[in-house]
Amino acid sequence: MSNRPARVQVTEVGTRDGFQAEPKFIPTETKVRIINDLVAAGVPRLEYSSFMSPRAVPQLADSAEVLQGVDRRSTMMGLIANAKGARRGVDAGVDELVVVISASESHNRKNVNRSVDESLDGFEEVALIAADASVPVHGAIATAFGCPFEGDVPFEQIGYIAERFEKLGFHGIGLGDTTGMATPPLVTGLCRYLRDRFPEMPVALHFHNTRGIGLCNVMAGLDEGIDKFESSIGGLGGCPFAPGATGNICTEDLVYLLHEMDIETGIDLDRLCEVARYVEDVVDHRLPGQVMKAGTRARLHALDEARTATG
Amino acid sequence: MSNRPARVQVTEVGTRDGFQAEPKFIPTETKVRIINDLVAAGVPRLEYSSFMSPRAVPQLADSAEVLQGVDRRSTMMGLIANAKGARRGVDAGVDELVVVISASESHNRKNVNRSVDESLDGFEEVALIAADASVPVHGAIATAFGCPFEGDVPFEQIGYIAERFEKLGFHGIGLGDTTGMATPPLVTGLCRYLRDRFPEMPVALHFHNTRGIGLCNVMAGLDEGIDKFESSIGGLGGCPFAPGATGNICTEDLVYLLHEMDIETGIDLDRLCEVARYVEDVVDHRLPGQVMKAGTRARLHALDEARTATG
Numbered sequence: 001m002s003n004r005p006a007r008v009q010v011t012e013v014g015t016r017d018g019f020q021a022e023p024k025f026i027p028t029e030t031k032v033r034i035i036n037d038l039v040a041a042g043v044p045r046l047e048y049s050s051f052m053s054p055r056a057v058p059q060l061a062d063s064a065e066v067l068q069g070v071d072r073r074s075t076m077m078g079l080i081a082n083a084k085g086a087r088r089g090v091d092a093g094v095d096e097l098v099v100v101i102s103a104s105e106s107h108n109r110k111n112v113n114r115s116v117d118e119s120l121d122g123f124e125e126v127a128l129i130a131a132d133a134s135v136p137v138h139g140a141i142a143t144a145f146g147c148p149f150e151g152d153v154p155f156e157q158i159g160y161i162a163e164r165f166e167k168l169g170f171h172g173i174g175l176g177d178t179t180g181m182a183t184p185p186l187v188t189g190l191c192r193y194l195r196d197r198f199p200e201m202p203v204a205l206h207f208h209n210t211r212g213i214g215l216c217n218v219m220a221g222l223d224e225g226i227d228k229f230e231s232s233i234g235g236l237g238g239c240p241f242a243p244g245a246t247g248n249i250c251t252e253d254l255v256y257l258l259h260e261m262d263i264e265t266g267i268d269l270d271r272l273c274e275v276a277r278y279v280e281d282v283v284d285h286r287l288p289g290q291v292m293k294a295g296t297r298a299r300l301h302a303l304d305e306a307r308t309a310t311g
Numbered sequence: 312m313s314n315r316p317a318r319v320q321v322t323e324v325g326t327r328d329g330f331q332a333e334p335k336f337i338p339t340e341t342k343v344r345i346i347n348d349l350v351a352a353g354v355p356r357l358e359y360s361s362f363m364s365p366r367a368v369p370q371l372a373d374s375a376e377v378l379q380g381v382d383r384r385s386t387m388m389g390l391i392a393n394a395k396g397a398r399r400g401v402d403a404g405v406d407e408l409v410v411v412i413s414a415s416e417s418h419n420r421k422n423v424n425r426s427v428d429e430s431l432d433g434f435e436e437v438a439l440i441a442a443d444a445s446v447p448v449h450g451a452i453a454t455a456f457g458c459p460f461e462g463d464v465p466f467e468q469i470g471y472i473a474e475r476f477e478k479l480g481f482h483g484i485g486l487g488d489t490t491g492m493a494t495p496p497l498v499t500g501l502c503r504y505l506r507d508r509f510p511e512m513p514v515a516l517h518f519h520n521t522r523g524i525g526l527c528n529v530m531a532g533l534d535e536g537i538d539k540f541e542s543s544i545g546g547l548g549g550c551p552f553a554p555g556a557t558g559n560i561c562t563e564d565l566v567y568l569l570h571e572m573d574i575e576t577g578i579d580l581d582r583l584c585e586v587a588r589y590v591e592d593v594v595d596h597r598l599p600g601q602v603m604k605a606g607t608r609a610r611l612h613a614l615d616e617a618r619t620a621t622g
Contacts, residue, residue, distance in 0.1 A: 106614060148612045181608040183571035184530070211608065212564035212601035213571075215527050219495070241612050245605040253523035260494035260524075290523035294556040297492040297522065301459045301552050303417060 005227035007264040011045040011204065012038050012251055014279070016079055018236025020050065020059045021247070022283055028062045030282055032069035034275065038233065039071040041271035043251075047098055047230070050079035051088040064092035077138065081112045083125035090133040098174070099126050100140040103157050104147035107178070111142070120164045127168040139165035140174040140206070144190065146181030148241060155193040162198055172202035174230065177217070179239060180210020180247075184220035191224035204228035207249050209288065210239045214249035215257055222263070229254060234276040234287035250289040252276050256296060269296060316538035318575040322356040322515065323349050323562055325590070327390055329547025331361065331370050332558070333594055339373045341593055343380035345586065349544065350382040352582035354562075358409055358541070361390035362399040375403035388449065392423045394436035401444040409485070410437055411451040414468050415458035418489070422453070431475045438479040450476035451485040451517070455501065457492030459552060466504045473509055483513035485541065488528070490550060491521020491558075495531035502535035515539035518560050520599065521550045525560035526568055533574070540565060545587040545598035561600040563587050567607060580607065 015035055019026050035048050048070065054061035063078060070076060077096040078089040089097050101119045102108035108116050123139075130137045141161055147153055162173055175190065187205070194203055205221045205228070207214040218229055232248035239245040252272050255265050269291070276292040326346055330337050346359050359381065365372035374389060381387060388407040389400040400408050412430045413419035419427050434450075441448045452472055458464055473484055486501065498516070505514055516532045516539065518525040529540055543559035550556040563583050566576050580602070587603040 110614060146608055149614055151609070151611055180605060183608070184568075185572060210601060210605045211567060212561060213526055213568050215524055216530055216568060219527055219530050239605060241605070241616060245601055250523060256522060257495075257524050257527060261496060290521060290556055293554070294491060294521045294550060294552070297457055297494065298462070300462055303421060303460055305552060 003225040004222045004261070005225060005263060007227065008258050009044060009228045010251065010255060010265050010267060011047060011077070011228065011230040012043045012233060013047040013206070013230050013248060014232035014234065014236040014251065016047045016049050016060065017248055018232050020057050021237050022059060025059055026282060028065050029069070031062070031066050034233075034279060034282070035066070035070045037271075037275045037278065039074045041275060042265070042267040043074060043272075044266060045075040045077065047077045047079055051085040051092070052079065052081060064088070067092050067094065079140075080126065081119070082122050083129060086126040086129040090129055090135055094135065096136050096138055097126070097130055098138045098140050099123055099170075100142055100176070101161060102142040102147070102178070103153045103161060104143045104150045106149040107143045107147050110149070116161070120161065123164070123168055127170070131169065136171045137168070138172050138174060138204075139168075139170040140176055142176040142178045144175035145177045145183075145186050146179070148179040148181070155190055158190060159193065159197055162194060162201065166198060166201060172204060172228070174204040174206050176206040177208050179241060180208035180214070180245070182207055182217045183213065184216055187217045187220040188224060191221060191226060195224070202228065204230055206230035208239065209235065209246045209249045215253065218249065218254060218257065222261070233272070234279045234289040234292065236279060236283070236287060246288040250276075250287075250291075252289050252291045256291045260297070314536040315533045315572070316536060316574060318538065319533075319569050320355055320539045321562065321566060321576050321578060322358060322388070322539065322541040323354045323544060324358040324517070324541050324559060325543035325545065325547040325562065327358045327360050327371065328559055329543050331368050332548050333370060336370050337593060339376050340380070342373070342377050345544075345590060345593070346377070346381045348582075348586045348589065350385045352586060353576070353578040354385060354583075355577060356386040356388065358388045358390055362396040362403070363390065363392060375399070378403050378405065390451075391437065392430070393433050394440060397437040397440040401440055401446055405446065407447050407449055408437070408441055409449045409451050410434055410481075411453055411487070412472060413453040413458070413489070414464045414472060415454045415461045417460040418454045418458050421460070427472070431472065434475070434479055438481070442480065447482045448479070449483050449485060449515075450479075450481040451487055453487040453489045455486035456488045456494075456497050457490070459490040459492070466501055469501060470504065470508055473505060473512065477509060477512060483515060483539070485515040485517050487517040488519050490552060491519035491525070491556070493518055493528045494524065495527055498528045498531040499535060502532060502537060506535070513539060515541055517541035519550065520546065520557045520560045526564065529560065529565060529568065533572070544583070545590045545600040545603060547590065547594070547598060557599040561587075561598075561602075563600050563602045567602045571608075
């Protein structure tokens with residue numbers, strides 16, 4: 001427990017990871033409003049949109065336009081998968097690029113129609129484009145805790161990719177639990193493996209709550225001293241395999257947990273919950289976030305509000 | 312981490328805590344089937360029903376009848392709040408009585424219309440009835456981690472009740488997080504406080520997932536060596552204050568977490584998930600359990616099953 005950080009940097013991914021999965025296109029001005037509300041609530045970093053092909057991800061085709069409208073006090077990151085995306089992102093003026101690759105061959109092929117090595121080779125050009133524009137690159141590794149097609153992913157495969165990222169000059173790596181296969185012992189093991197091999201490389205963790213233990217994995221990460229977590233407002237975003245199963249861990253619930261553990265985030269939780277409720281209105285379906293519904297534990301009730309509860 | 316137990320005893324409370332909150336009466340034979348399916352899945356203990364006044368809790372008015380039909384390999388516990396309930400429970404033939412009191416005055420009054428001391432005084436008779444029938448009594452303390460009307464509950468108040476329980480010869484205490492106000496530091500603190508004052512008293516933890524961190528609280532309990540947890544199949548049961556907020560932590564998700572942490576439960580998780588899905592059909596509304604929807608992490612998918620996922 002002594003490893004636990006005193007402060008955690010939360011990166012919001014909902015307006016990218018969540019909105020791309022929504023059936024309807026969220027209007028550009030609504031995206032801008034939500035992002036600005038998140039900035040106003042104190043969220044320091046946002047993977048705010050992507051620069052994937054607009055044909056592949058039409059819901060985020062307005063990423064350059066969105067960037068024109070948002071409050072740049074917080075770091076605005078754009079997700080990309082190749083050099084073409086890097087160029088679009090840099091041209092749009094992102095603060096950082098997030099380049100994503102899947103650790104498993106079958107998932108990477110499914111996602112971007114390339115082998116892992118083909119993706120990594122393509123990142124050379126991404127690194128050049130980014131360096132040329134002085135834009136830092138964050139390397140995200142999807143299916144880092146397991147692949148829904150192949151099962152376990154060896155730590156060595158993550159190490160192989162991380163080593164390439166380090167050589168490419170990426171300034172940090174993110175471990176994505178794309179389909180919610182992480183468990184506390186896996187988190188502990190992979191964090192220790194990476195710390196041993198790449199002691200200087202900052203590691204961020206991105207968990208999904210597909211199997212209900214997303215925040216347990218955060219606890220395991222905190223115990224390893226990890227101080228960077230990614231999450232999604234309201235728990236936006238789904239699991240691509242299990243209808244009704246949740247996707248990303250929820251930002252408000254994460255921040256509630258961190259604050260209750262006396263870990264600072266710089267985020268105003270009440271304002272964050274307001275944003276979550278607004279996002280629920282916008283997407284017009286129930287989101288999995290709990291704290292936005294129940295309030296924090298500080299929210300007391302009048303006696304006559306209660307049904308009887310014996311548990 | 313070295314305190315973590317190698318084995319955990321899971322107590323299922325869904326057919327009591329969950330069914331009492333359902334708007335419609337679950338038929339007796341359906342209750343029996345669900346309980347027997349849980350026993351067949353290896354659940355060792357069930358707070359299977361209550362012996363509260365049938366007028367107050369009509370959904371559980373058939374508790375004596377249910378007991379006639381169930382497989383007695385597992386321990387069948389009946390919830391009570393006073394001597395009248397104790398007598399009904401003993402007459403019905405329960406294996407154990409669970410007597411409940413709220414740690415906070417206002418919640419206890421709301422729940423059973425008595426002060427804490429009036430409830431405790433009444434437990435003298437409960438203890439006599441139980442001793443006479445050689446039925447062990449488990450003492451449950453509701454709102455142990457906070458009261459929705461009063462806020463924080465001092466550890467000393469829990470200590471006061473636990474001391475009375477010890478004198479009454481109760482064989483263990485349960486700490487109920489009735490409205491989901493527990494946090495990892497509170498769990499750590501209260502477990503240590505009780506271990507210092509009552510080193511011989513077994514402690515069980517009963518968390519709600521109202522604010523999304525129920526299983527984080529389990530992790531905190533495990534780190535304190537707690538090896539008894541209560542949960543509800545499918546996450547049955549609601550929060551009395553927040554519409555849409557979940558109630559009890561979910562048994563399948565708890566068992567999934569424990570198994571992934573290499574902690575034995577003696578429960579067959581696949582069978583447990585089948586029961587959860589059946590219960591969802593019975594209550595005819597969505598339950599919060601995640602593992603029953605997504606499957607365990609061992610469940611792999613065919614490549615053509617997937618939508619694209621970039622996270």
